[in-house]
Amino acid sequence: MKNSSSRQPPKPDPAWTPRAKAVWRGVLADFDFDGSHDLSLLRELCATITRIDRLRATIDKDGECYVDRFGQPRVHPAVDAERRMISELRLLYRELRLGEPPVDFRPMRLRTG
Secondary structure (H helix, E strand, C coil): CCCCCCCCCCCCCCCCCHHHHHHHHHHHHHCCCCCHHHHHHHHHHHHHHHHHHHHHHHHHHHCCEEECCCCCEEECHHHHHHHHHHHHHHHHHHHCCCCCCCCCCCCCCCCCC
16 A cells, blocks of 8 residues: 655664665555554565675675585575575565565576586
8 A cells, every 4th residue: 555644754774785775765655554563574574685685795705606625516505595585585575565576586596517
C-alpha cells in the first residue's frame, strides 16, 4: 500500500551499505507499513542486503575458489553464505509483499574449466 502519511520515516542504520540504505528509503517512500512487525522485517531485509554486499566484496577480493592445504581446489565459504543470504532475502521480499528482489540478487555461478 502506498505511503500517504506525512510523518518523517525512520532513518536507516548507519552500518548498512549504500544499497541497503537506498532500499530502506525507497520502500518507506512507496509503502505505508501498518506495524512494527513490518518495520522489523524491513530492517532484517536491509541487514541481509548489507551481508550480501559484504560477502560479494570478500568473494571479489579473494576469488570464488581457493586451493586447500592438500592442493585441492575448494569453493570459497563466502559463496555458500551468499547463496543462503539470497534465499533469505527472497523470503523477506515475499513476506513484505514487495514482489521479487532485483535481478542483481542472483547467486553467483561458479566458473569452471
